[in-house]
Amino acid sequence: MTGLALLIPVALGLGLAGLFAFFWALRSGQFDDPDGAANRILIDEEVDDRA
Numbered sequence: 001m002t003g004l005a006l007l008i009p010v011a012l013g014l015g016l017a018g019l020f021a022f023f024w025a026l027r028s029g030q031f032d033d034p035d036g037a038a039n040r041i042l043i044d045e046e047v048d049d050r051a
Contacts, residue, residue, distance in 0.1 A: 025031065
């Protein structure tokens, strides 16, 4: 029974930490352009060194 008294607050704390991390990532723009980075790596741009 004392294990549950310890594990329930720990589980709630971890859940709140995960929720806080999700909202932080959402506000910082982590999900704004999920395909952009994947597509930018495929674009082969030639750099002109003579300039």
